[in-house]
Amino acid sequence: MSVDVTVIGLGYVGLPLVQEAVRAGLVVRGFDINGGVVDALNAGHSHIDDISDDELAEILSGGFEASTDEAVIADADTVVICVPTPLGEDGGPDLQAVEGSVHAIARNLTPGTLVILESTTYPGTTDEVVRPILEAGGLTAGTDFHLAFSPERIDPGNAQFGAKNTPKVVGGYTPECGDMAAAFYGRFVDTVVRAKGTREAETAKLLENTYRHINIALVNEMARFCHDLGIDLWDVIDAAKTKPFGFQAFYPGPGVGGHCIPIDPNYLSYNVRAKLGYPFRFVELAQEINTTMPAYVVQRAQDLLNEDARAMRGATVLLLGVTYKPNIADQRESPAVPVARQLLDKGADVRFHDPHVSSWSAFGDVVPCVPDLDAAVREADLVVLLQNHRAYDVAALAAASHRFFDTRGVAAPGDRVHRL
Ligand SMILES: NC(=O)c1ccc[n+]([C@@H]2O[C@H](COP(=O)([O-])OP(=O)(O)OC[C@H]3O[C@@H](n4cnc5c(N)ncnc54)[C@H](O)[C@@H]3O)[C@@H](O)[C@H]2O)c1
Structure with missing residues (x-):
């Protein structure tokens, strides 16, 4: 049977993507190495805040099936990777899950397939890590199969912006790869934004999260001295945010959490240091303040x-x-x-x-x-x-x-x- 897309990694990012693709009428399969997650999903139990069991029932009745069998990759026109990219012990990105899933794709890669990486990672991953593994079997990216990066911007718990109405940035390994990826997302995402290539798309995601991380650090540092000076910073921010241009409000708090903001900027600073030998000072300072x-x-x-x-x-x-x-x-x-x-x-x-x-x-x-x-x-x-x-x-x-x-x-x- 022809499958439009197989999503690899059925977590906070993969499952909302499955939902939108099913809603748009695509034939969707899921692949995950966690048998517990796969069994629970097929039995109608969602482990993701943003997808209720009722919504999962709708997804399953739309023909979706999850599997631990990587053979579901071979049937798909498009394969999207949504696996975790945690920090490794050395502070750099741990790409084990990405590499593991790309090896699974490589074993099942057929000519004409479009492979898209969505996991957040450092610039160059799609070209330098994903592409060589996929090409090892003899097929060439941009010629025999298509390759692209499209950062995931999902904001768990956000009732206003979800997978459909959040613009999707896409960068292809070649312009044709970008065209293919843009056409794929265009089937179920309202707005697709073309980046020049995979590195620009990878870096766009890191810029977005680094921007948040640094601005949160700015107000966290201000919170300390405003308290000492007897100034109510919350009142300050309420006043400043009335400026209709050039200012975006960020708020202090007990620290930054989640899978993205405290982690993603490290991919960039690690990469700058490893490749160029100098620090990304803004990130390191923000890290110090927020932690x-x-x-x-x-x-x-x-x-x-x-x-x-x-x-x-x-x-x-x-x-x-x-x-x-x-x-x-x-x-x-x-x-x-x-x-x-x-x-x-x-x-x-x-x-x-x-x-x-x-x-x-x-x-x-x-x-x-x-x-x-x-x-x-x-x-x-x-x-x-x-x-x-x-x-x-x-x-x-x-x-x-x-x-x-x-x-x-x-x-x-x-x-x-x-x-x-
Ligand atoms: N959660 C968010 O809010 C968010 C937002 C934007 C971007 N991201 C990025 O998206 C990526 C995925 O994050 P997530 O929050 O969905 O993770 P998650 O932990 O919720 O889900 C990942 C799933 O991938 C599976 N997996 C792990 N290794 C695998 C492999 N080799 N093959 C197949 N499946 C495998 C896991 O079993 C898990 O079910 C990360 O790179 C993350 O940085 C996450």
């Missing part, structure tokens, strides 16, 4: 307890919201973990509450989840809002608490209510 925010939050927590003549050791500290962004369950790289770890190391009695998380640990130590939020807020010596989930009535929680430390700038400051 020390959890320690800053703990220091401020200690200062607030001090106001009540309480030592951190033995104090009950309740953390509200431990995911990396609001209203989703994803905890990857969440700064709540180093915050909890450092509070525990100072002897605090740490508890947490999160409407999306039932059990949680901070580098090995299980942190107890409070069964009754209102009672726990009343009992804690200090309540720290780390994530502003929609489910929280922050004003009521702050009013009921003994001391409230708001790292998200949503509570009205008062005698016992403090903002980062």
Whole structure:
């Protein structure tokens, strides 16, 4: 049977892509090495926040099937790679999953196939890593098969922008490869944007995330000195963002989390250093500022307890919201973990509450989840809002608490209510 597209890696990125392609009437298959993920998907259970079980049922009734058998690659006109690209121990990108999936494609590559890499990675990966593996079997990119890079821009939990209405950047190994990839995405994405080549498309993604990372670091650094100067930075940002041009608001917080912002800029700085021998200073400085925010939050927590003549050791500290962004369950790289770890190391009695998380640990130590939020807020010596989930009535929680430390700038400051 002819398959329009096989998606490799059925996670946060792969599954929304499957959804849009199925909705547009394409014949779609999925390949993943995790048998548990494949079985759960085929049985109608979604493991992704943005895809409900009802939506998965719609995808399955549209003919989608997931498989652990790489033979599903051979039937496909287009193969899209959406596998993880974590950081390796040396701080550079770990491309094992990309290489593993490209070897699987190479074993099943047929002439005329379009291969697209979507995983975030350093510039040159498509040309220098993916292409040689695919060409080892004797077929040539740009002649016998097509090759392109198209960065994934999905923003989990974003109700306004999804896979269909977020413009899709595409860079081909050759202009013809770019044409093929643009035509493929044009079947189910509203706007396709052509980059000059694969390196430009790879770097565009890294520019976007580096821009966010650096601007968050800027306001995080400002948060520290504005506090010392007695200036309300949240008020400053509200004023500055009324400028209708040339300014975009970024907000301070307890650190940056998620799979992209704290990680992707490292691909670029690692690559610049490895290839050119000099540092990408903006990224390294932003990294330094953002990774020390959890320690800053703990220091401020200690200062607030001090106001009540309480030592951190033995104090009950309740953390509200431990995911990396609001209203989703994803905890990857969440700064709540180093915050909890450092509070525990100072002897605090740490508890947490999160409407999306039932059990949680901070580098090995299980942190107890409070069964009754209102009672726990009343009992804690200090309540720290780390994530502003929609489910929280922050004003009521702050009013009921003994001391409230708001790292998200949503509570009205008062005698016992403090903002980062
Ligand atoms: N999650 C996001 O918000 C987001 C946004 C933009 C870009 N990205 C990028 O997209 C890529 C994928 O991220 P994700 O969040 O979807 O990851 P994920 O962990 O949710 O899913 C990846 C899936 O790939 C599978 N996999 C791993 N190795 C494989 C292999 N060799 N063959 C087949 N399947 C394999 C895993 O089992 C997993 O199910 C990463 O490069 C990431 O940086 C992610």
